[in-house]
Amino acid sequence: TQTSTPCTRLCFALFRFYSFCYLVNFTNTFVRNVTRTSGASGLAFNRSAAVLSTLVSKMAYSNVLGHSQVNMNAFNCPDLSDVVPDFLKAEHSTGTSTIAVEFDGGVVLGADSRTTTGAYVANRVSDKLTRVTDRIYCCRAGSSADTQAITDIVAYHLGFYEMELGEPPQVETAASVFRELCYNYRDQLLAGIICAGWDRKKGGQVYVIPLGGMMLRQPVAMGGSGSTYVYGYVDAHFKKGMTKEECLEFVTNTLGLAMYRDGSSGGVIRLAVITKDGVERKVLTGDEIPKF
Numbered sequence: 624t625q626t627s628t629p630c631t632r633l634c635f636a637l638f639r640f641y642s643f644c645y646l647v648n649f650t651n652t653f654v655r656n657v658t659r660t661s662g663a664s665g666l667a668f669n670r671s672a673a674v675l676s677t678l679v680s681k682m683a684y685s686n687v688l689g690h691s692q693v694n695m696n697a698f699n700c701p702d703l704s705d706v707v708p709d710f711l712k713a714e715h716s717t718g719t720s721t722i723a724v725e726f727d728g729g730v731v732l733g734a735d736s737r738t739t740t741g742a743y744v745a746n747r748v749s750d751k752l753t754r755v756t757d758r759i760y761c762c763r764a765g766s767s768a769d770t771q772a773i774t775d776i777v778a779y780h781l782g783f784y785e786m787e788l789g790e791p792p793q794v795e796t797a798a799s800v801f802r803e804l805c806y807n808y809r810d811q812l813l814a815g816i817i818c819a820g821w822d823r824k825k826g827g828q829v830y831v832i833p834l835g836g837m838m839l840r841q842p843v844a845m846g847g848s849g850s851t852y853v854y855g856y857v858d859a860h861f862k863k864g865m866t867k868e869e870c871l872e873f874v875t876n877t878l879g880l881a882m883y884r885d886g887s888s889g890g891v892i893r894l895a896v897i898t899k900d901g902v903e904r905k906v907l908t909g910d911e912i913p914k915f
Contacts, residue, residue, distance in 0.1 A: 720849025720881035720888040721751060721762035723819040723829045724861070724870045725842045729898035730819040730827040731867070733874040734762050735849065735882050736890030747890045752904075756781055758897055759797045759820030764847035765834070766813040773804050773814055794820040798830035798838055806836025815846045821897050849881030849888035856880055867896065879913035 721734040738746035751763045753774045759781075763770035777800045781792045798818040805814055816832040831844040843861050845853070857877060865873065875892060882888045892907040 719751060719764040719847025720853075720878055720885060721764050721817055721846045722850070722857075722874050722877055723762060723817045723844050724865070724874060725819075725827045725829050726865055726867055726870045728827060729821050729867065729896060730829055731870040731874050732760055732762055732817070732819050732895040732897070733878050734847075734893050735878060735888040736893060737882075737888055738767060739887050744889070749890075750893060752893050752895050754778070754902075755797055755818070756785070756791060756820070758791065758822065758899075758902065759794055759818065760895055760897060760902070761797075761801070761819070762817040762846060764815040764817075769812045769814045770816065773801065773812070773816070776804060777801055791822065793822045793824060794818065794828040794830065795825070795840075798832065798840075801830075801832045802836055802838035804836075805832050805834075809834070809836050817844050817846050819844075819897065821899060823899070827897070845877075847881075847888065849878075849885035852884040853877050853881045867898075871896070875907065876913050880915060882912070883915060 719735065719737075721732075723730055723732045732752050734751040736746075736748045736751065737744060738749040749767075753761050753763055753771075755761055755774065755778050761774055761777075763774065777797060780800055781797055784792045784796065797820070801816050801818050805812060805816065813834070815834055817829065818832065819827075819829040821827050828840060829842065829844050830838055830840050831846065832838050833846070842863060843857060845857065860873060860876075871894065874894065878888075878892050882890075882892075892912055894905040894907070896903040896905075
């Protein structure tokens with residue numbers, strides 16, 4: 624290997640300098656052209672192009688100086704955390720496809736089992752059908768922490784209610800407590816609840832408490848990100864007066880379709896049938912989940 628002379632080092636330095644000038648000029652021209660032509664619809668792309676321009680300029684300048692590594696902080700490079708979010712540090716979310724249906728004598732509840740943290744699947748077999756009392760359950764959608772905390776608080780209050788009155792609380796009472804909490808803390812919570820169960824006064828009932836704290840009784844209620852893909856199926860196939868077996872088949876098919884299309888829904892299908900005789904739980908795995 625021949626030792627480089629001062630003349631050779633000068634030539635390499637000039638080459639790096641002209642390369643730096645060319646790259647900076649090219650990227651700046653590209654950004655200006657994009658900004659002129661993209662208009663309001665290209666704001667996000669303009670920002671990405673500006674970030675690219677800055678990175679290329681800094682790396683080219685580092686190359687002129689002969690540095691093998693680039694210290695972005697030394698060049699006051701913009702923070703890229705908003706451009707490339709950290710999915711692993713996102714809040715745990717149930718993502719979710721949930722549904723509950725009334726039938727003569729009780730209710731059928733169903734949900735998928737996938738819990739996500741951004742794009743990362745944190746839990747494949749979580750249970751989103753949560754017990755509130757012996758004959759009242761809820762389907763949870765939204766933030767896992769928020770919905771678990773709300774369900775624990777409601778169960779706590781209904782326990783005192785049952786001890787004071789000497790009888791099990793009604794489904795409407797449980798839904799009203801959910802509504803009160805979700806409405807009062809609507810700015811801090813991300814929680815969509817379906818409260819369903821059976822009581823001896825009104826039989827099987829389904830109440831939906833979406834984001835914001837409204838409460839509404841419906842013969843069939845859906846929640847979660849997967850529900851948007853199956854509203855058409857539900858409208859076409861739901862009919863009042865279905866039997867327990869028909870409701871089970873309807874709920875299973877609805878969840879299978881939602882899990883097939885929604886990236887935040889998946890895992891197994893958990894079912895619960897609530898009647899005057901108690902709660903019957905069932906889990907569908909693998910080939911038991913319907914395919915379409």
